[in-house]
Amino acid sequence: MKNLFSALAMTTFLFSANAMAEDLRIGFADPVSSIDPQLNNHAGDHSVAKHFWNGLTGKDPIKMEPGVAKSWRNIDPLTWEFTLHENAVWSDGKPIVAEDVAFSYERALDVPGSVATVKGFIRTVDKVEIIDDHHLIIKTTVPDPLLPVSLYNLYIVSKHVGEKSTTEDYNSGKAMVSNGPYNYAGYTPGDRVLMKRNDAYWGDKPEWENVTYRYINNGPARTAALLAKDVDVIDKVSVADIAKLEKSEGVKVYAYPGLRALIMQPSFNPEPSKYITDKAGNPLKENPLLNQKVREALNLAINREGIVSRIMQNGATSANQWMPEGTFGYDPDTKDIPFDAAKAKELLAEAGYPDGFKMTIHVPSDRYPQGPETAQALAQFWSRVGVETQVEVVPFSVYSGNANKGEYAMTMIGWGNGTGEGTYAMTSILATPNKEKGLGASNWGNYSSAEFDKALADVTSEFDNAKREEIIRDAVKIVAKDVGIIPLFHYKNIWAARDDLKVVPWNSDRTVAMQVSKIKAD
Structure with a gap:
């Protein structure tokens, strides 16, 4: 050793x-x-x-x-x-x-x-x-x-x-x-x-x-490493550092539209969760997140534009589905999710929770840029409508194992849509989990819809591009109606590098040495 x-x-x-x-x-x-x-x-x-x-x-x-x-x-x-x-x-x-x-x-x-x-x-x-x-x-x-x-x-x-x-x-x-x-x-x-x-x-x-x-898991630390010339390129530039980097001598910033969505996954586990209680801290007889009105209330209680402008400092675009606008499978008929706290309170009351409840949500400390900060914002939004929310931040090595076992009430996942089209997320984070078939491997909330699963089966076997895209768009509508996931925003891909280097993204949103080249002198 x-x-x-x-x-x-x-x-x-x-x-x-x-x-x-x-x-x-x-x-x-x-x-x-x-x-x-x-x-x-x-x-x-x-x-x-x-x-x-x-x-x-x-x-x-x-x-x-x-x-x-x-x-x-x-x-x-x-x-x-x-x-x-x-x-x-x-x-x-x-x-x-x-x-x-x-x-x-x-x-x-x-x-x-x-x-x-x-x-x-x-x-x-x-x-x-x-x-x-x-x-x-x-x-x-x-x-x-x-x-x-x-x-x-x-x-x-x-x-x-x-x-x-x-x-x-x-x-x-x-x-x-x-x-x-x-x-x-x-x-x-x-x-x-x-x-x-x-x-x-x-x-x-x-x-x-x-x-x-x-x-280098910390955004400011990556920026410091670049400015100190300890590294030549950094990815996922902290949005708080963009202005500083753009003004720094010897550095260039490269920003591109991204495919990665930050998404919350409510638990569909029929068993009561230790992370959801009444206001007095007593266990609930059933998981309130199984109620579609509760999920819709949480969805409406989020000010996405506020998160994008204040937390992400416009380093992201608000999301209403897993694929960003202009990509294969994006559904233009699915409307932006409004910020409506009053409606959220009404829905909670209709669902049988007029006084709300308590919930703990989990987020990895070292995985998603501005993930913990976004989770804290969600906690504030949800607490204001009656769902008193606490945030637990844990290392991804712990988080991923517990999330994969369905232990959490509400999980956060950053999904890269690495194939550049909508079926990748359908297969991995939305399909009814089936280990033998390789379905729902990252469906940590255990969302399950027979109608959605049929759409996935149909799109898998359809060779006509136009028909396949229409099936994906229908699947978007199914998930939106169910509030099977709570989409927050799509990250912009932001790299920074020495000013003699050029960074060109791949469609898969990865960071690799093959994206980086020396700028040739004229």
Whole structure:
């Protein structure tokens, strides 16, 4: 163990001492649970994985660029054929073959220790048939027009290493035989990931020879690190720091519309919750959040524009659904949610809670920018209409496990909509939870609607884009009527960097070294 830490320390020293033009240091916000690319469907894990691994399809889920597969075609409603790159190799020099794909999909179905399974990306896959080393057939259980989009986030790992490796082996570097633009150079959990350019990579060669990917969970601390020149790029810039950074010499700010929504998930657990009591602190006989009027009251009690302008300082846009305006599946007929405290009080009385009740809501301390501050604002809004609300802020490592077990009365989730269209959220945070089918993996509130689930089944099998979008829009209406979730706002994607660097976003809202390039002199 001592030798391992000594090696990591030396590697870290070399990376920091050798910060030349071809080296890049990124300060990022999203925590990483593991560098095992199939353990958890977490934003930070995905951002790291994009450096080391490819899926069958490539970096842009909208344009559908090639990944490990160079081409694919739909043979019939249940059959897809994929052709792999002939020159694609693992970082140890062995060729990437169809057996690796088949192994990866089998492994992803059950990774020990997962709290947010990735198997939702392959939930429709029935079997993988190997034709030869570079050709394979994927059979689906139902027609799935979005299969290539889903496969973008399911990373291919090597069979020859992976079949004898555990998550701990990936985290230690022992199993890090990668197929992406970067190779593993070191990992210190909770601190940083070190990467070195993969010169054997068959795709576009990355600009940076060495990358230090450093976890800095506090927004002001990321800003301070950039201004002190300890890092070259930071993501999720604290909205309170934007003006300061824009005025700082040697720094540029890059802001783009984002896909990530901040959402509250009320508990649909039929059992009484220890986090909801009457005003005297006594347990209630039933969960009041099961009452649609109570959920609607909480929804109407929120001043979203106030949160956006005061807490987010216009670094976000208010949300009435999970996808932002202008994206595939956004429903223009779903109206903005008004701020109406008087109506909220009426609904609580109609629901049988004229005096309200007490509730504790939970939020991670180290996950969502301005998440704790937003939760405190919600507590004030809800307390004003009679629902006395307290906020408990806990580390994400604790929060995610408890939320996944449905222990909380009201949870907060930042959903990245990483496929660029509406079905990703439908599958993961809104579908009735079904572990075997890979549905509802992050549906922490256990929302369940037969009408919604039918819409998800229908959209999964519809190949016509116009019809598919209409089904998604209908699903938005179902969730809005049910108040199955309480959408708050969509983050803007804001990066800051040295003024000789340019940051261009990916549609998936990730933060990766491949987004960053040197500005060429005229």
